[in-house]
Amino acid sequence: MLLRPRREDHLVIGKYTGKIVIGIGFLMVVPLLTSIAFGEWDTVVDFVISISLCMAFGYGTQAVCRTDRDLGWSHGLVVASSSWLVATAIGAMPHWLSGHMGSYLDAMFDVMSGYTTTGLYLMQDLDHIAHGLNMWRHLLTFAGGQGIVVIALTFLFKGAAGAYTVYVGEGKDERLLPNVVQTARAIWLVSLVWLAIGAAALAIAGLALGQDPVRAVLHGLWVYMGAWSTGGFAPQSYNTLYYHSLAYELIAIVVMIAGSFNFALHWAVWTGNRREIRRNVETVSFAITLTLLVLIATFALAKAGVYSDAMVLFRKVFYQLASGHTTTGFSTIYSRAFVTQWGPIGMLATTIAMAIGASACSTAGGIKGIRVGVIAKAFLQDIRKWVSPEHALITERYHHIRDITLSDGLVRSAMTITIAYVLLYALMTLAGVLYGYDFADAVFEGVSAASNTGLSCGVTSPSMPEGLKALYIFAMWLGRLEFMSVFVLGGYAVSLVRGRR
Amino acid sequence: MRGGRSLDRGLTRRELWPQYLGGLVTEVVYIAVLGAIAFGVAVLAGVVF
Numbered sequence: 378m379l380l381r382p383r384r385e386d387h388l389v390i391g392k393y394t395g396k397i398v399i400g401i402g403f404l405m406v407v408p409l410l411t412s413i414a415f416g417e418w419d420t421v422v423d424f425v426i427s428i429s430l431c432m433a434f435g436y437g438t439q440a441v442c443r444t445d446r447d448l449g450w451s452h453g454l455v456v457a458s459s460s461w462l463v464a465t466a467i468g469a470m471p472h473w474l475s476g477h478m479g480s481y482l483d484a485m486f487d488v489m490s491g492y493t494t495t496g497l498y499l500m501q502d503l504d505h506i507a508h509g510l511n512m513w514r515h516l517l518t519f520a521g522g523q524g525i526v527v528i529a530l531t532f533l534f535k536g537a538a539g540a541y542t543v544y545v546g547e548g549k550d551e552r553l554l555p556n557v558v559q560t561a562r563a564i565w566l567v568s569l570v571w572l573a574i575g576a577a578a579l580a581i582a583g584l585a586l587g588q589d590p591v592r593a594v595l596h597g598l599w600v601y602m603g604a605w606s607t608g609g610f611a612p613q614s615y616n617t618l619y620y621h622s623l624a625y626e627l628i629a630i631v632v633m634i635a636g637s638f639n640f641a642l643h644w645a646v647w648t649g650n651r652r653e654i655r656r657n658v659e660t661v662s663f664a665i666t667l668t669l670l671v672l673i674a675t676f677a678l679a680k681a682g683v684y685s686d687a688m689v690l691f692r693k694v695f696y697q698l699a700s701g702h703t704t705t706g707f708s709t710i711y712s713r714a715f716v717t718q719w720g721p722i723g724m725l726a727t728t729i730a731m732a733i734g735a736s737a738c739s740t741a742g743g744i745k746g747i748r749v750g751v752i753a754k755a756f757l758q759d760i761r762k763w764v765s766p767e768h769a770l771i772t773e774r775y776h777h778i779r780d781i782t783l784s785d786g787l788v789r790s791a792m793t794i795t796i797a798y799v800l801l802y803a804l805m806t807l808a809g810v811l812y813g814y815d816f817a818d819a820v821f822e823g824v825s826a827a828s829n830t831g832l833s834c835g836v837t838s839p840s841m842p843e844g845l846k847a848l849y850i851f852a853m854w855l856g857r858l859e860f861m862s863v864f865v866l867g868g869y870a871v872s873l874v875r876g877r878r
Numbered sequence: 879m880r881g882g883r884s885l886d887r888g889l890t891r892r893e894l895w896p897q898y899l900g901g902l903v904t905e906v907v908y909i910a911v912l913g914a915i916a917f918g919v920a921v922l923a924g925v926v927f
Contacts, residue, residue: 559889566889570898627913634909647901654908664912671916679923691920695913 381872388444389452390459395438397460401468402431407516408471412509420507423474431467454862455869461854465489468517475510477501479839482846487514489850492521493857494740496609496706496831497849499839503614508595511612515602521857522606522636522740523568567643568605575632576601582624600625604632607741609706609831618709626692629707630699637663637703637735639747641778658750658775659736666733666749667702670726671695677722697832701730704742706831715834721817724834728821731830732802742829742856744798748791750775755788797860801827801852808848809836827852 409424448456465488472484483499490497491514500506500514580597588596596612603610613619617629635643642660645653654660675694684690693710700707715724734743758773765771773783781787802824809819814836822836826849837849855863 563889566898570902574902630913631906631909634912635905638905643901643905646904647898649897649901651901651904654904660908667912668915668919672919675916675919675923676926679920679927682927687917687920687924690923691917694920695916699912 382869385444385446386452388442389446389448390455391438391442392444393448393452393456394460394463395435395442397435397456398431398438398463398467399435401464402428402435404516404520405431405471405513408509408513411512412507415508417507417509420471420475420509423471424509424513426474427467427470430470434463434467451865451869454865458854458858458862458866461489461492461858465492465850465854468492471510471513472500475506477503477506477510480843482843482850483839486846486850488517489853490831491517491608491610493829493853494518494522494606494608494704494742495826495829495853495857496603497826497833497837497853498610499837499841499846501839503612511595511599514610515599515608515612518606518608518610519602522608523564563644564640567640567647571605571632571635572598572601575605575628578628579625579632582622582628583620585624586620586622600629601632604629604705604707605636605740607633607636607703607705607735607739607829609700611707616709617707618711623692626696626709630696633703633705633707634699636705637739637741639736639738639777641738642736645778653778656776658754658777659746662746662750662753663702663735666746667698667730670702670730671698674698674719674723674726677726678719681720683718697727698730701727701830701832702733702735704731704734704828704830706825706833708832712833712835715821715832716818724817724821727832728824731824731828731832732798734828734830744795744828747777748795751783751787751791752795754783755791758783794859798827798856801855805848805852808845812842812845823852827856829853829856 405424405428409421409428412418412420412424465485468491469481469484469488472478472487473481477500478484478487479499479501487498487500489495496518498514576594576597578597579600580593583593583596584590586593599610599612600617602608609616611617611619617625620626639657639659642653642657645657671694674697675690678684678694679690684693696707696709699705710718715727719727732743733749734745735741737745737747754773754775758771761771761773762769774780775783802820805823805827806816806820809823810816812819814822818834818836821832821834824830825832826837836845
């Protein structure tokens with residue numbers, strides 16, 4: 378029986394959604410200052426308008442939704458899903474005002490792609506946008522990777538007991554430390570240390586390429602943000618192919634794979650448990666699937682004679698597959714090269730990598746290594762049962778921070794989310810085919826959007842059908858939040874109409 | 879452990895940094911091993927074809 382939400386429920390959801398929108402407004406101060414520093418006055422006006430809107434909405438909502446009640450589980454999940462929608466609608470304002478977007482839907486597409494760390498984009502004339510707008514694009518993908526809610530937890534919630542529910546609703550369900558706000562701060566610590574090292578390394582590589590110091594620093598920072606958040610946005614339309622640099626590629630690979638690690642894994646390794654990296658089910662699963670897919674794609678491309686020597690083959694295959702598997706979306710080949718050069722086997726290997734994705738409780742999307750690991754262990758357990766005496770008790774364990782015994786509940790949970798992802802991938806493929814794209818293109822792009830990867834074989838463009846843009850926005854949102862909080866939001870909407878008092 | 883307004887002071891104590899950096903290096907080594915395997919595969923494929 379559905380219960381119709383009471384006024385108090387609306388108030389508490391409104392209050393916390395407002396807080397998160399205020400957080401988005403504060404975030405826009407960074408690109409505003411960037412634009413001021415570079416004298417981009419039109420962009421300054423765009424951001425002043427957008428910040429005003431965020432503050433008006435955020436504080437207006439808080440004024441209307443006055444309540445002392447804390448968040449319950451369902452509230453937290455509804456806040457997580459609804460705040461991403463509101464943040465997308467309002468966060469699209471600077472994009473739209475810039476004149477680089479074909480429509481407000483295109484602007485919302487790019488912003489949802491940023492928040493969800495997908496990396497597909499519809500922005501036009503990307504190579505000539507303002508520094509402030511480029512900063513905003515990369516900052517929102519960085520913020521999305523950290524988790525908009527993690528940011529709000531760190532700076533706005535101040536230890537509210539119910540904050541954990543919003544954190545879980547955003548697809549991050551591990552506490553690194555006993556307190557959820559401390560957990561959010563530990564996540565920041567890891568990200569900021571990697572930021573200092575990764576952005577500096579990329580900036581030095583940029584200087585070595587002959588970029589002027591300001592450009593090298595900005596590109597280093599932005600490419601770091603795109604890599605760490607596994608977002609895949611880059612400041613140039615040729616993505617990281619623009620740099621034609623082995624050093625740049627290697628640094629980007631290191632940052633994007635590190636960015637795809639579970640924050641709990643980072644914290645365990647950083648606090649002295651070094652063996653965790655080779656024992657953890659997610660890193661083991663990632664290493665096995667990445668190596669197998671690299672093997673398949675490398676031999677297929679070598680047999681087809683696509684690349685001239687082993688070094689080029691390594692650079693192209695490892696980069697695209699690491700990018701796909703971490704759901705980053707950086708590329709060093711042209712979009713159509715997936716179709717014209719990589720062919721069916723190369724595209725299939727990349728699609729599988731994107732579909733699996735990387736670690737849970739990280740910046741990455743996709744099914745996630747822990748679920749693949751749990752399902753693989755369940756298969757092993759079943760095989761061992763079949764080959765053992767009838768009454769033998771077979772237990773299987775996997776390691777994630779601690780040893781965990783495989784239970785039916787864990788396997789069911791992993792299978793449920795995996796099936797949900799597969800259905801979402803199938804739905805997006807069907808949509809692509811119905812809109813007239815080739816099957817292989819529709820699978821590749823649909824999986825890329827739903828797994829929040831951002832690699833493109835050329836389907837995503839400003840001229841693509843509006844309906845497909847809207848469906849990809851939906852897929853990016855659903856894939857990033859891992860279904861549950863979106864389903865709860867749907868249930869909340871239904872209970873408004875059909876619930877009993 | 880008391881929380882500050884930005885990063886928790888307990889998390890940024892000076893004596894913890896060598897441990898943090900050791901963890902970071904461990905992560906880089908794991909990624910380098912994956913890269914080395916991929917390079918080996920590319921060399922092997924080059925020899926075979």
